Amino acid sequence: MRSSFSARRASLRRGWLLAAVMLVLAAMGSAWMSDNRSATSSARQHAIAAPTAREAAHQIGPCSADLAYSQMLPPNGDNVINMRDLCTGNFRQIKTGRQAAVSVPSLSPDGSMVAYSSGNLDQPESRLYVADTKTGAVRELRHLAGAILSPVFSPDGKTIAFLHGAPPDSQPGIYTIHRDGTSLQLVLPATKYDQNQATHLNWTPDGKALIYPEAGIHRANLGGSEPSTVWSGQGFTLTGPAFIGSNGNTFYFQGQKGTSGGMSQLWSCPLECKTPKQLTQVTQQLRGYTLAEFGNSLYYSVSRGPDPSGDTDVYALNLINNRTSRLFSAKNASDITTPLVSGADRRNIVALGDSYSSGEGAPVKSADGKVRYIAGTDTDTNKCHRSMAAYPVLLHEELNHDLGLEFHACSGATIKDFWESFYEDRRKNPEEDPQLEWINSRTEIVTLTIGGNDVSFADVMDYCARQYGKGAESPCKKTWEGAVRSGINNLIAKGSRHDDLPSLYAEIRRRASEAQVFVIGYPRFFPADPPDSCPTGVPVRTFSRSDMRWINSEIANLNDQIKKLAESASFTFVDVFDSLKGHEVCTNKSWINRALVHWKLDPNKQVQSFHPNVAGHKAIVGVVVRYIR
Structure with a gap:
C-alpha cells in the first residue's frame, strides 16, 4: 500500500538526501584509508604487486583483466580512478579532476571506457562522466539535480544505466542514457521502489532488464512493465549490489544473515531458491565486489584490519572449484568493480x-x-x-x-x-x-x-534406437550404411556450396x-567389445552387437x-x-x-x-x- 501524496514527497526528499550523502560517504571511505604521503608516493605504492599476483590470476581465470577502483589522493583530496592489470600489477590512473565524491566506476565491456558520477552536498547536483581508459580523456555526459548513483554499462556497451536520487520537484528513478550522452530514458520511477534501500544497480546478462536490491532483489524491465521480484530476501539484510550470473540461472548478493548485524558476506542462490549459499568467511569489512565477465569468478576487497586507514586486500573466488586467491593489496581501494579484458587487446x-x-x-x-x-x-x-x-x-x-x-x-x-x-x-x-x-x-x-x-548421425541414432536386434542382426546398418558413406564422401570433397x-x-x-x-x-558410443544386445533407452528396444560395432566403425571412419x-x-x-x-x-x-x-x-x-x-x-x-x- 502506497503512502499519501504528502508523505510520499517527504519520503522522496529523504531518499534524495540519503543518496547524496551516500555518494559523499563513498569518497570519504576512500579518504579514511589514505595515508599522508604525496600523490606520487601513493602511485608508487599501487605499482607494487604481490609476488604471486600473476600466479593467482592464472588460478582464477583470464589473466589480462583490469580491475577499476576509485581513490582519493592526499593532500588535496583529488579523486582518481585506477585501472590495475591483474597479470603484471601495473596500473593506469585516470584523473577525474574532481574533489567531490566519485562513484564506483564501471568499465564498458570492451574495456575502452569507464563511467562514473561525481557530486557535492553543498552543490546539490551530480554529473555523469565517461573517460577513455587509454588516453584518460574525460567527457561529461549529463549534469542533473540530485544524486547520480551506480552508473553501469550495459552488456553491449552502448548504454549506461544509473539511479537518480532527484529532488522532490524533479523525477527520481532508474534511468538509461546512450554512451554518447543522448537518449535519456526513464526506466522506473522512484515511486515504484524505496530509494533508501535501492542504492545499487546492475544489468541482467541479456541486457533486457536491470536488477536492484530493496529488501530482496528486484527486476526492472526496459519495456516499462511493473517491477518483479527475483528473490524476496527473507532472513537477510542486503548491504551491497546484486548480480545475475552469465547463465541467467544464479544470482549473487552481498548481505548479512538475519538482522543482528555482523560482517557482510557474499552469497549465491539459484533462481527460486530458498536457502542461499555462503561464499565468503570474511572477518573484516567487505568493501566491494563484482562478478567477472564470464561469471566464473567473483572479485572482492576486504579491509585488512579494523583500522580503516589500513590496506585493503583484493581476492578472487573461483566459482568452479571454490578456491580463493589473494591478488594484491592496495591503499584506498574501497570498491572493486568490473574486471574485464580490454577489447582492443583481448x-x-x-x-x-x-x-x-x-x-x-x-x-x-x-x-x-x-x-x-x-x-x-x-x-x-x-x-x-x-x-x-x-x-x-x-x-x-x-x-x-x-x-x-x-x-x-x-x-x-x-x-x-x-x-x-x-x-x-x-x-x-x-x-x-x-x-x-x-x-x-x-x-x-x-x-x-x-x-x-x-552425415546424418542424429537420424541414424534415432532410427537405430527404435529397432530390436541382437547378435549378428544389423537392422540399423542395412538401412543406413549407404547414406552414411555418401555423407562422409560429400563432407570431404571440396565443392562450392x-x-x-x-x-x-x-x-x-x-x-x-x-x-x-x-x-x-x-x-x-559403445564398448570396443559390445555385448550381444543392449537396451537403447526406448522401451523393449535393443541394439545388436553387430549394429553397435558398425556404429563405432562409422564414427572411427x-x-x-x-x-x-x-x-x-x-x-x-x-x-x-x-x-x-x-x-x-x-x-x-x-x-x-x-x-x-x-x-x-x-x-x-x-x-x-x-x-x-x-x-x-x-x-x-x-x-x-x-x-x-
Whole structure:
C-alpha cells in the first residue's frame, strides 16, 4: 500500500538526501584509508604487486583483466580512478579532476571506457562522466539535480544505466542514457521502489532488464512493465549490489544473515531458491565486489584490519572449484568493480561446432531439480543448448589463459551454419549469426567439432534406437550404411556450396592466420567389445552387437577423414575416440546418454540422446587440454 501524496514527497526528499550523502560517504571511505604521503608516493605504492599476483590470476581465470577502483589522493583530496592489470600489477590512473565524491566506476565491456558520477552536498547536483581508459580523456555526459548513483554499462556497451536520487520537484528513478550522452530514458520511477534501500544497480546478462536490491532483489524491465521480484530476501539484510550470473540461472548478493548485524558476506542462490549459499568467511569489512565477465569468478576487497586507514586486500573466488586467491593489496581501494579484458587487446578462445561442443547432453541442474542451459540458448527462437558444463567452458577454466571465451557452438549445426544464419525448419535459431563471423584477427585458439550432422548421425541414432536386434542382426546398418558413406564422401570433397570440410578449414585459416585450431573428433558410443544386445533407452528396444560395432566403425571412419583434412590444413586433430572408455552406452556408469524418450515431460531430453553428459564432457576436456598444453 502506497503512502499519501504528502508523505510520499517527504519520503522522496529523504531518499534524495540519503543518496547524496551516500555518494559523499563513498569518497570519504576512500579518504579514511589514505595515508599522508604525496600523490606520487601513493602511485608508487599501487605499482607494487604481490609476488604471486600473476600466479593467482592464472588460478582464477583470464589473466589480462583490469580491475577499476576509485581513490582519493592526499593532500588535496583529488579523486582518481585506477585501472590495475591483474597479470603484471601495473596500473593506469585516470584523473577525474574532481574533489567531490566519485562513484564506483564501471568499465564498458570492451574495456575502452569507464563511467562514473561525481557530486557535492553543498552543490546539490551530480554529473555523469565517461573517460577513455587509454588516453584518460574525460567527457561529461549529463549534469542533473540530485544524486547520480551506480552508473553501469550495459552488456553491449552502448548504454549506461544509473539511479537518480532527484529532488522532490524533479523525477527520481532508474534511468538509461546512450554512451554518447543522448537518449535519456526513464526506466522506473522512484515511486515504484524505496530509494533508501535501492542504492545499487546492475544489468541482467541479456541486457533486457536491470536488477536492484530493496529488501530482496528486484527486476526492472526496459519495456516499462511493473517491477518483479527475483528473490524476496527473507532472513537477510542486503548491504551491497546484486548480480545475475552469465547463465541467467544464479544470482549473487552481498548481505548479512538475519538482522543482528555482523560482517557482510557474499552469497549465491539459484533462481527460486530458498536457502542461499555462503561464499565468503570474511572477518573484516567487505568493501566491494563484482562478478567477472564470464561469471566464473567473483572479485572482492576486504579491509585488512579494523583500522580503516589500513590496506585493503583484493581476492578472487573461483566459482568452479571454490578456491580463493589473494591478488594484491592496495591503499584506498574501497570498491572493486568490473574486471574485464580490454577489447582492443583481448585475445580469444573461439569455441564453435555442433551439439558435441555446445553441451547438448550436459545441461546443469539447478536447486529446483530443473536442467538448464545458458540463458538465451533454450528459447522458442534459439535451441543452441549451450551448457556451462560443456567442454569449451571447462577448457577455458582449465587453461587459465590470458584469453576471453567466445562460445558459439550450436546444437544441430552443420557446416553450412558456419557460413549462413541458422534457419532450418527443424531447429530455428534466427538469433544466431554464422559461426565464422566470430573468428577474426584477435582469435588465439579455435576449437570445433563438426561433421556429425552432415552425415546424418542424429537420424541414424534415432532410427537405430527404435529397432530390436541382437547378435549378428544389423537392422540399423542395412538401412543406413549407404547414406552414411555418401555423407562422409560429400563432407570431404571440396565443392562450392559451403558444405564441405576443406572449404571450411581454408576459410578459418584465412580469417585467423595465426590462430591455433584444434579440431575435436567424436567419442565412441559403445564398448570396443559390445555385448550381444543392449537396451537403447526406448522401451523393449535393443541394439545388436553387430549394429553397435558398425556404429563405432562409422564414427572411427568419420574421425579418420576429419583428421586427414585437419592435418592437411595445418590444424591439430584431437582424438577423443576412447575418451569415454569404460563408460560408453551399455556400461554401468555411462558418460554418454542413451535414448531419452520422455519428450512429453521434457522436450529437451529427446535431443540430449547419445550425447556426452556432464561426466562425459569432463573426460573430453581432459583429453583436449593435453593437446593444447
